[in-house]
Every structure is written in structure tokens, then in C-alpha cells.
Amino acid sequence: MILMYHHVCPAEQVPTDVVPLEGWRYCISPKDFRRQLQRLRQCGWMYVDLETYVAGLERGETRRNRWLSVTFDDGWLDNFQYSVPILTELQIPATIFVVSGTMAGVPSERRMSVAQLRQLHALKIEVGAHTRTHPNLPTLGDAQLREELVGAKQDLERVLERPVRYLAYPGGRFNQRVVESVQSAGYDAACSVIGGGWNSAATRYWLYRDVFTDEMNSLKDRVKSSPVWRNLLHWRAERSVRQRLHGQ
Numbered sequence: 001m002i003l004m005y006h007h008v009c010p011a012e013q014v015p016t017d018v019v020p021l022e023g024w025r026y027c028i029s030p031k032d033f034r035r036q037l038q039r040l041r042q043c044g045w046m047y048v049d050l051e052t053y054v055a056g057l058e059r060g061e062t063r064r065n066r067w068l069s070v071t072f073d074d075g076w077l078d079n080f081q082y083s084v085p086i087l088t089e090l091q092i093p094a095t096i097f098v099v100s101g102t103m104a105g106v107p108s109e110r111r112m113s114v115a116q117l118r119q120l121h122a123l124k125i126e127v128g129a130h131t132r133t134h135p136n137l138p139t140l141g142d143a144q145l146r147e148e149l150v151g152a153k154q155d156l157e158r159v160l161e162r163p164v165r166y167l168a169y170p171g172g173r174f175n176q177r178v179v180e181s182v183q184s185a186g187y188d189a190a191c192s193v194i195g196g197g198w199n200s201a202a203t204r205y206w207l208y209r210d211v212f213t214d215e216m217n218s219l220k221d222r223v224k225s226s227p228v229w230r231n232l233l234h235w236r237a238e239r240s241v242r243q244r245l246h247g248q
């Protein structure tokens, strides 16, 4: 399983002057965030970094060992302020997918600075790419697509002086052409939100990620968090991915 988060922030700190691109509807409180991580550990999941997770797909270790990897999209400042300290305390590695360029209408002070991004490696947090400007990738022409994918990788590698190996699709959107462009840009794997159940070597370039409700108390949450019941969700995944690959 891979978890996807965006903002982790106390309700009273959420700004009121926001644009849709900031995705504040995907905000969880630090208290609920910590509780989710602890609950999943109690359910038998073992936290690993994305490199371990991806490497284990081929031999089925990822599923067999109930490996779980934590990811965040966009690169918000609140991740640095609230989630990173909790992850460090619980000794959980994670990946943050960062937009390397400008995000239209979003104040830069709400995003992590380069200085903050540089501190993440020592805290066992890897930086992945989330394109340059957060576009809807399947709608782009080939040249623009390549610039968003190759450009973001180069931007981040230049300032971090480390390889950037993973990508998350903005809005989870991809198709076959986008996947091919991601592969030729040199990424090792990519994350989406389309699918369900278990990831495998076949889903390496559209790794499914889970989102739980804040309190994690719905029936679906309980099914997903149980490694045994999770098998029930698996049958739906393949069909939804097939539709996505061949659509826009």
C-alpha cells in the first residue's frame, strides 16, 4: 500500500484566501495524521521508503511483507512544519513529490523553500517530482509533456544534487503516451491514484495510492487497512487502469 497525503495542518492554520490548485480539501490534522500512521502499523503494515517498495514489487515481497510507503503531493510548507516532525518521531520514511516551477496563483510562502527541501534527505524524506507547473499531462503536446517531465527532474536534481527517481502525476492523470514519456525521461516509477488493491511490477508506472478518511472509521477504511480484506478490492483495479491507459 502507498498512502497519499497533501496538506497536514491544524484547521485553525488553514488560510482563507486560497485557490483550488492548493487542494485544501485534502487536508488532515496533525493529530489524525499521526493516528492513521500508528493505526496502520498496528494493523500489520511495515513502513518502507519508496525505493524498497518499488524494488520489492518484482518478487512479490512488497505485498507479502505488507510494505507501506508514505507520500505527499505538491510540496507544501505545512508538510515541513507538521508532518516531517511526526514522521521523524515515529521513524517512518516518506516521499514528497514537489512541483519544481510556479503554481498559478499560489503564494510561494505556502510551499517549501529550496533550503527546506535540502534538509529532507537527512530526515529520511525523499524528494520526487510532480512536474514543473502541475498541468493535466494527457492534454499536453509531446514537446510540452517532455519539458514538464524532464524539466522537473533536472530542476530538482540541480538544487538537491541528488537523483530524482520518482514522479507523481498531477491530479493522478495519465495515459499510455504519458507513461512512455515518463519512462523515457528516466524515472524509475510513478504514482497515481487510479486502481486499487495491490500494486505489482505491472503497475510500476501507475502505482495506486490510498487515501483514508480523517477518522479512518468507515467500512471502506477498515477493508483497505486490513491486509486480508484488501484482497476484495483487488479485482476492480485492473479494469479501471485499462480504461485510463487508453483514454485521455
Ligand SMILES: [Zn+2]
Pocket: 073, 074, 130, 134, 169, 170, 171
Ligand atoms: Zn498535485
